[in-house]
Amino acid sequence: MLDISSRVRVHVETLPATQNDMGVCDAFEQYVPVGKPDAMNAPHPPKVAGIDSTVPAPAHTVASVSTSTSPGAPQNTPHPPGALLQDRLAGWVSDLTTLHELTERLVRTDTLDAALRELLRAGAALVGARRGLVALEPADGLGPDTTVGLGLGRADLGHLETVPRRSLPLGRILDGLPGTDDGVVEADLFAEKGLDPRHRDVAARLGYAASYALPLTAGAATDDARRLGAAVWLYDEPAEPSEHRRHLVGLYTRYAAEHLARLAELERTRASMATIADELLPSRLPRVPGVQLAARHRTSAHGGGDWYDALPLPDAALGLAVGSVTGSGPSAVAAMGRLRASLRAYAVMEGEDPVAVLSDLELLLRLTEPARSATALFGYCEPALRKITLAGAGHSPPLLLGEHRTEFVETSVSAPLGMLACWEAPSVEIHAERGETVLLYTDGLLHRTGDPTDRAFARLHAAAAGVPTALRGDPEAVADHVLRTVLPDAAGPADSTEDVVLLAARFE
Structure with missing residues (x-):
C-alpha cells in the first residue's frame, strides 16, 4: 500500500x-x-x-536541447531529429x-x-x-x-x-x-x-x-x-x-x-446471503424454566449451511440442535432451511428419542437430496432433571463447563447423515449440575482456527476453562468469551467458507 x-x-x-x-x-x-516547510504557512498566490x-523540471519538458557542448555554441541550435518525440x-x-x-x-x-x-x-x-x-x-x-x-x-x-x-x-x-x-x-x-x-x-x-x-x-x-x-x-x-x-x-x-x-x-x-441465513434461523430463543439459552452465528463470506435450533417440546422439555450441510452458497443455505424445518417436525413428534429423530432426518435427506450430506446433533433436554439425551451424526462432541469441571462429552463415533445406506448410533446422556453450561457448536468453529483438529479442540477447551467466574452465570457472556478466545477477531479469516455456530445452555 x-x-x-x-x-x-x-x-x-x-x-x-x-x-x-x-x-x-x-x-x-x-x-x-x-x-512541513515554513513556506507553506506564508501567504502566496494559488499555484498548480x-x-x-x-x-x-524533468528532462522531457525542457524547452530547448543544445546539440553542442562547446562554450561558443549558439544558444538557439535546432533540436536533433526525433529528440522531442x-x-x-x-x-x-x-x-x-x-x-x-x-x-x-x-x-x-x-x-x-x-x-x-x-x-x-x-x-x-x-x-x-x-x-x-x-x-x-x-x-x-x-x-x-x-x-x-x-x-x-x-x-x-x-x-x-x-x-x-x-x-x-x-x-x-x-x-x-x-x-x-x-x-x-x-x-x-x-x-x-x-x-x-x-x-x-x-x-x-x-x-x-x-x-x-x-x-x-x-x-x-x-x-x-x-x-x-x-x-x-x-x-x-x-x-x-x-x-x-x-x-x-x-x-x-x-x-x-x-x-x-x-x-x-x-x-x-x-449481505444478502447473511440475511437469508439469519432469517432461516430462530428469530429468538425460547424461555423455558430451569435453563438459560444463548446463541451465536457467524455467516461465512460465501454463505454456509450451519444452523442451530431450540424449540419447546411437550412436558416442559426443550429440543436443542446444531448441524451443518455440506457446501456453500445459496444452495447450501436453502438445504439448511429445509433440513432444519424437517428436524423441527420430527422433534415435535418423537423428540424424546433423539436417535429416531436423526434416523428420520437421514432417510429424508437420502431420498430427497441424495447428493448431499450433513452433520447434526440433537438433544432432548429436561430442565427439571438437568439432563440432556443426545444423538449425533458425524458431529463434534458437546463441551460441559462447570465450576469443578470442563470436559468434552463422550459420544459414539458415527457417520454424517446421507453417507451410509442406513444411519444408526446410540444416544448418550448428560447430567449437569446446577450452574453448569453445555456448549453445542459446529465444526466451523474449529476449522476457522486454522489449527489441526487436536489443537483446535485444545484451544476450545482452554477457552471454556478460562471463562472468568464472574461471567459463568450468564450464557451470553460465556458464548462471547469463548468466541473471542478461540477466534480473536470473532469471525476468523475473511475468506473462510466456514460458518460458525455456538449454542450455550446453562442449567439453573
Missing part, C-alpha cells in the same frame, strides 16, 4: 528521471519532505498542486509505468474498505494532495453506503457532514448535478464568492484551502453508467492539479471504479 506522509508533493513528470534506479513508489517518497519550484515517448512510458504499479496495488485488495483506502492513497499521490475522503453511495440505492477518509478522523468526517450537502463538491457529484461529470475544482475556497458560511467554517477548522473532486462511475460514460460515489482530495493551501495530473488520476479512477463495482456487488451478495 502507498504510504502517504503528512505532506505529499509529488510531481508525476519528475518520475522518469528516477525510475531508472528505483521503483515508482520509491520515486514518490523521493519528493516527500520530512517536515504539487509543483514545487525547488524540484527541477523520444522525450514525449519517455514521458508516456513513465505515465504508463506509474498507472501500472498503482493499479497492481489496487487489484491486490480483496475487500471494499481496503480498495477505497488504496484509491485515496494513490489518488493523493497523483494529484499532490495530503488528505481526502471517498463516499460510496451507489445511484441504484442498493448500497453498500460508506465513507472512508485519508488523514481525516471520525470527528473530521462528522464536521464535514454538518455542511449542507450541495455546498460540497462531494455532495453535488453524488446528487448528479450538471457540470460535475468531469470533476469539481475549488482552487481557493476562501477567495470564492458565495461560499456557504458553514463550509468556510469547517474548512478553516480542518485546515484545508482547496479541493479536487472526481465522480466514481463504472461502465462507459453514457446514460447507462453506474455512479458509485465520489472522491475528493484536500489541499492545505490554495492549489489545483495540472491538466496532466487530472488526466492521470482520471484514468486511474475509471479503472478503480470498475474494481469497486465488483467488490460492491460481492458485498451485496454477502
Whole structure:
C-alpha cells in the first residue's frame, strides 16, 4: 500500500528521471519532505498542486536541447531529429509505468474498505494532495453506503457532514448535478464568492484551502453508467492539479471504479446471503424454566449451511440442535432451511428419542437430496432433571463447563447423515449440575482456527476453562468469551467458507 506522509508533493513528470534506479513508489517518497516547510504557512498566490519550484523540471519538458557542448555554441541550435518525440515517448512510458504499479496495488485488495483506502492513497499521490475522503453511495440505492477518509478522523468526517450537502463538491457529484461529470475544482475556497458560511467554517477548522473532486462511475460514460460515489482530495493551501495530473488520476479512477463495482456487488451478495441465513434461523430463543439459552452465528463470506435450533417440546422439555450441510452458497443455505424445518417436525413428534429423530432426518435427506450430506446433533433436554439425551451424526462432541469441571462429552463415533445406506448410533446422556453450561457448536468453529483438529479442540477447551467466574452465570457472556478466545477477531479469516455456530445452555 502507498504510504502517504503528512505532506505529499509529488510531481508525476519528475518520475522518469528516477525510475531508472528505483521503483515508482520509491520515486514518490523521493519528493516527500520530512517536515512541513515554513513556506507553506506564508501567504502566496494559488499555484498548480504539487509543483514545487525547488524540484527541477524533468528532462522531457525542457524547452530547448543544445546539440553542442562547446562554450561558443549558439544558444538557439535546432533540436536533433526525433529528440522531442523520444522525450514525449519517455514521458508516456513513465505515465504508463506509474498507472501500472498503482493499479497492481489496487487489484491486490480483496475487500471494499481496503480498495477505497488504496484509491485515496494513490489518488493523493497523483494529484499532490495530503488528505481526502471517498463516499460510496451507489445511484441504484442498493448500497453498500460508506465513507472512508485519508488523514481525516471520525470527528473530521462528522464536521464535514454538518455542511449542507450541495455546498460540497462531494455532495453535488453524488446528487448528479450538471457540470460535475468531469470533476469539481475549488482552487481557493476562501477567495470564492458565495461560499456557504458553514463550509468556510469547517474548512478553516480542518485546515484545508482547496479541493479536487472526481465522480466514481463504472461502465462507459453514457446514460447507462453506474455512479458509485465520489472522491475528493484536500489541499492545505490554495492549489489545483495540472491538466496532466487530472488526466492521470482520471484514468486511474475509471479503472478503480470498475474494481469497486465488483467488490460492491460481492458485498451485496454477502449481505444478502447473511440475511437469508439469519432469517432461516430462530428469530429468538425460547424461555423455558430451569435453563438459560444463548446463541451465536457467524455467516461465512460465501454463505454456509450451519444452523442451530431450540424449540419447546411437550412436558416442559426443550429440543436443542446444531448441524451443518455440506457446501456453500445459496444452495447450501436453502438445504439448511429445509433440513432444519424437517428436524423441527420430527422433534415435535418423537423428540424424546433423539436417535429416531436423526434416523428420520437421514432417510429424508437420502431420498430427497441424495447428493448431499450433513452433520447434526440433537438433544432432548429436561430442565427439571438437568439432563440432556443426545444423538449425533458425524458431529463434534458437546463441551460441559462447570465450576469443578470442563470436559468434552463422550459420544459414539458415527457417520454424517446421507453417507451410509442406513444411519444408526446410540444416544448418550448428560447430567449437569446446577450452574453448569453445555456448549453445542459446529465444526466451523474449529476449522476457522486454522489449527489441526487436536489443537483446535485444545484451544476450545482452554477457552471454556478460562471463562472468568464472574461471567459463568450468564450464557451470553460465556458464548462471547469463548468466541473471542478461540477466534480473536470473532469471525476468523475473511475468506473462510466456514460458518460458525455456538449454542450455550446453562442449567439453573
